[in-house]
Amino acid sequence: MTPDATYAFPEGDLHVTIAAAKLKEAYWGDRWEARPYARLAISSSLDESEPGYVKIRGRKYRVASRRARVHARTEAVLREDSDNPDLWRWESPLRRSEFMNEQNREIGESTAARSRLSQMVNEAAMRFEADHPDWQLVSERLELEGELGGAEALVGEARNELRKAEARVADLRDRIAAYAA
Template sequence: MSIKPEFEIEIEGTKVYLRILTAARKIERHDGQRVEQILGRVQISTDRDWEGNTDLGFRKVRGRKYAIESTMQRLPENQLSLRLHGSTISRWTSETYVSGYRNDKGQYVKYDAQAYDSLAEFENDVLTQFEKDHPDWQTTSARRLFEVERDRQTREARRLRSEADETDAKAAEWQKRIDDLGPAA
């Protein structure tokens, strides 16, 4: 998959780049039943090189430059996310291990920083606009997951067929040795 942005959205003078990622597959048990969820994923960044670099793109909060570079997962319709230390309610959750926001010194923005909630709100607004502009994006994300899984299963089947062919050849060698012994007494 290319690392080039697939989409560009501009909100309040800030350009943000997005690309659709392979969906995540989540399997849970509910009331004894196995339930599979396919969760769409996107990557979002203020710079088109996906580096979280404020020299390449930024969002200003209280006069300071901040970069956004996050991998976001769309929650199912019946779930919401509430950000820590804030009031941003979202249908998205971040997969980014540390903060997806960096200041102009390249440092990650801490969850309890004042800028964090502003950046989270802005990011949520961008993702909301993205969903409005591209309502079928989750299908694309799911298709990419299904293609990856299909290709993985195809490779495994090819490997198993090759292994079976080798085993059949070995069995044929043993059969030849048996035949060479002549009839059983």
């Protein structure tokens, strides 16, 4: 996975890649709507075969995070309630755990290292958004391309089934014609 941007922190680099958006159902007004939530993958590794780490107080930590940006409608409501709303939501991690130490163990919830790593991930997401204002459209396009690929595969399967059915019909007609001859 080639990153779309890399951001340097005193602790180490974080690599940001645009991920396919995810459709989520949300109640808006008087009805349910499926809205796309643009997503980013943020990692300390450039390549999974060679893990990358950031260093906090002499200890190495691996970051494998995924963040979703709140939808524009939700953002408007959040901005009414707060001058500085949290516009990023945690998503499932890229690997087994979002933050791991050098021994591949998950970092405890209420640790200073986890706090700093989470702060770095949020800052990388905000910096990426500032540097790439159209990234959400790319994320939504990636989601649509994924759905298109799935739909095209279904069409291919349906065409294959249709060919089999047409061959069966032709075979049955030939067998019936043999009785009439």
